[in-house]
Amino acid sequence: MSLIAAHRVQSPTLAMAETLAASDVQLSLERTTATSTDRSRLHFWANGADLDAFETNLRADDTVADFVRLDEVTDERLYSAAVDTTATLSAVDEEFDAISLSVQYTDGWWHTESRFPDEDSLDRYRTWLTDRDADIEVENVYVEDVSDRGPNLTRRQRETVLLAYEEGFFEVPRQATLTDLAVEFDVSEQAISQRLRRAYSRLVAGSYGK
Structure with a gap:
C-alpha cells in the first residue's frame, strides 16, 4: 500500500515563479532530468495566448540557466529548461522517496499528484514546503491498492x-x-x-x- 496525494502548491521561491506570474500560460511537466547534483532540466509543454512573451520572460528569469524550444504543435510548445533542483517540486522524489505522477501549472498554482510510501513521508514533505514559504493545499489523499490499480x-x-x-x-x-x-x-x-x-x-x- 502507498498514499496518493493530490495537492496544489504556490511559492515565490520555485523556479520560473516570476515568469509564470507575468505570463498567461499553462504548463504540463513531461519529465525532470538531473544533470548534476544541483541542476535539473524540466521538460514541459506550455500553452497560452502569447507564448512569445512567455519566452521573453524566460530569457530574463534569473532562476532559469538556459532553455530551448524543442517542439511546437498548434498552440502548444515543448521546452527544456535548466533550473536549480531545490527550486522544483521534483525534489520530492529524492528527498522523500516519492514519485511525481502528474505536475501541471494553471491559475497561479502547481497542481500535483504524487505517490508517497507512507503518511510520515507526506507530512515531512508538507513541512519541507512550508519551511520554504510555500502555500500547500492538499485536495485529496487516498490509499492506493496496487492489486486494484x-x-x-x-x-x-x-x-x-x-x-x-x-x-x-x-x-x-x-x-x-x-x-x-x-x-x-x-x-x-x-x-x-x-x-x-x-x-x-x-x-x-x-x-x-x-
Whole structure:
C-alpha cells in the first residue's frame, strides 16, 4: 500500500515563479532530468495566448540557466529548461522517496499528484514546503491498492477517461465534448485535452510498450 496525494502548491521561491506570474500560460511537466547534483532540466509543454512573451520572460528569469524550444504543435510548445533542483517540486522524489505522477501549472498554482510510501513521508514533505514559504493545499489523499490499480494512470486520468467513456466522448458521433468534460472537472478544455492525451499514452505503453 502507498498514499496518493493530490495537492496544489504556490511559492515565490520555485523556479520560473516570476515568469509564470507575468505570463498567461499553462504548463504540463513531461519529465525532470538531473544533470548534476544541483541542476535539473524540466521538460514541459506550455500553452497560452502569447507564448512569445512567455519566452521573453524566460530569457530574463534569473532562476532559469538556459532553455530551448524543442517542439511546437498548434498552440502548444515543448521546452527544456535548466533550473536549480531545490527550486522544483521534483525534489520530492529524492528527498522523500516519492514519485511525481502528474505536475501541471494553471491559475497561479502547481497542481500535483504524487505517490508517497507512507503518511510520515507526506507530512515531512508538507513541512519541507512550508519551511520554504510555500502555500500547500492538499485536495485529496487516498490509499492506493496496487492489486486494484489497473493501468498505470493517475487518479485524475482514470476519472477523466472513465467519465469520457460514460458520457459518450468516444462514440461516433460524439455524445460529449471537451467542453462538457471540462465543466465536470472545473478545469480548462486544454487541461482535459492534455490529461486525456497523457492517459492514452500510458494505456498504449502499458498494453503494447516494451
